[in-house]
Amino acid sequence: MTASTTPILSMKGVTRVYRQGKVDVHALRGVDLDIHKGDFAAIWGPSGSGKSTVLNQMGALDQPTAGTVLLEGTDLGSLSRKALSAMRRDRIGFVFQSYNLIPVLTAYENAESIMALQGVPVAERRDRVMGLLEDVGLEGLEDRRPHELSGGQQQRVAIARALASNPAVILADEPTANLDSVTSEKLLDMMARLNNERGATFVFSTHDPRVMKYARRVIGLVDGRVDSDVQKEQGVEHKHQSRV
């Protein structure tokens, strides 16, 4: 899947400053970044470089201290809490490092729950969830609760859940960090396939070299700034920013 030229997600001059006691911690220092439809991008960098903070900004989980985040042209900073919840529900999919499935729901129900919140009719929900679970290789495990699934299976459910709402972008925060190498490879294969077949847009934060091997775009973060941005198909590093 080749990324389109129109960004679906734009960060413009985003800074994020946290107050820790009497000290200001600059997590992001003016990040400019565009994510295009069909991107399969990895944000990498050392611990404390701001990877998770970028994902939080993209995912409308946090507000920038300065700058704007636009999702499909909507300034997330202008939205109410209720509208932000709706935006997360309808346009953003999340995959977390520690899976974070809802423990009281089965694999099927975890994937279904977002659609239920969206008011999708039951029959349509069923078709879509079964299709998703098949896509992530979980046929026959629909009725299992998270504690009855392996780490890799749980992460597959998380991906199915993230895809369930037909989001504009799926944000995955170190999705392979808790998985062994074989399971990680399988998962990355699967996500790459979903990117190709469904056109799903993935943005990862990671420092796992395997993820960077799969990613077609690698964005390097250092000290809260975009240090490098490489499109691997073209083999061209076409954007450098705020190099320190």
Next chain:
Amino acid sequence: MMLLKMAWRNVWRNHRRSSITIVAMTLALVAELLYSGLVTGMIHSMEDDATEFDLGDLQVFHEGYLTRPSLYDVVPDAGTLIGKLEEAGYQAAPRLYAGGLGGSGDMSAGVQMVGIDPVRDARTLALSEAMAEGAWLDAADPSGVVVGRGLARTLGLDLGSELLVVSQGADGSIANALYTVRGILMSVAASMDRSSVLMTEDAFRELMVLPEGVHKVIIRRPKDVPLKQAKTQVAALAGMGATDPAEGSVAVEGQAATVETGTDGLDVMTWEEINPFLAQMLAGVSGMVAIVYFIVYLAVAILILNAMLMAVFERIKEFGVLKAIGYSPRQVMIMMILEGLIQASVALVAGLLLAAPGMWWLQNRGVDVGALGGIQMVGMTMPPIWKAHYTWSTVQVPIIMLFVITFIAVLWPALRAARISPVEAMHHQ
């Protein structure tokens, strides 16, 4: 539906904690159901005793008779009034009262003679059914009297004993007569128990040389007529001008006892006005019940609050995830409230199942308090069997309060869960 499903399963995640909370709710509900039934039963019993055995719903008497009873202050032509009342669907019976001295053997005591129409009285009040021993008055036996149990004990009277009564007749003569005890009353009201000598109306008139008039007309209203409206109607039937029956309200009311002053020198009063202490006590019982409800449910509310707060602290990360994937603060709050209400619903079912046999037993069999020797409150004697009384309102108040208290107790934890920041929550360990 999804929120309800999640709430239901969340309740059973920590089933030990949920079970403790539900058991506490259940026990509180059972206690409140049994307690409210017993208190309501006591109120009903005392109100029924007051109206059925002694006061009636209403009384008509000569103006001022209640505060300064006099042998000469009578309701003239009571027969006509009783006829009108009976035509209007009321039950009414005449009563005559006089004080005197009763003696038997070496013993003597102050007595209150009560002249009664045995047939009408039996139709109006339940005193004729409250016989501990012997039989009720009979017009064919004018020398037969019924005495209070306490008086019988004081004077050593048994069935068939002779009782000498001495008083001063209406004409100033010495009134004295010898009677035979044909019945002894159960303990109903303190004053009646201690001093009453019930005799037929004719025997009373002959003893006290009082050929006409009665001192009181005791009235029972039809069940569907409210007391205040009944008072207005009775006042109108008694020819008391200052009332408007069409309005259903009394035009002239006094301050405390609301003595109705008629134009022809008669008063009509409700039993609540005649015995305001009893009425106030019965009204105050509902306040007492509310206080007990509050104390019991406060303890339960603290338990719910504690359990739900623990549930929130344990699941901070989970709430963060829910909010991250699109659950709104309102939906998180609703889920927490549902968890509390589900526990209350389980407690409701368990509480009703547990309380039902007890409620049935208390209502039909009751608690035997006879061994306590007849507890008396504001002049009324509690029945030896204390029975509960259940109506829909007796049951619904504890149930509604359980849900209200649960809702209030769960509100703060639910608000905390709703306000959790997803970013901070997901870093929570």
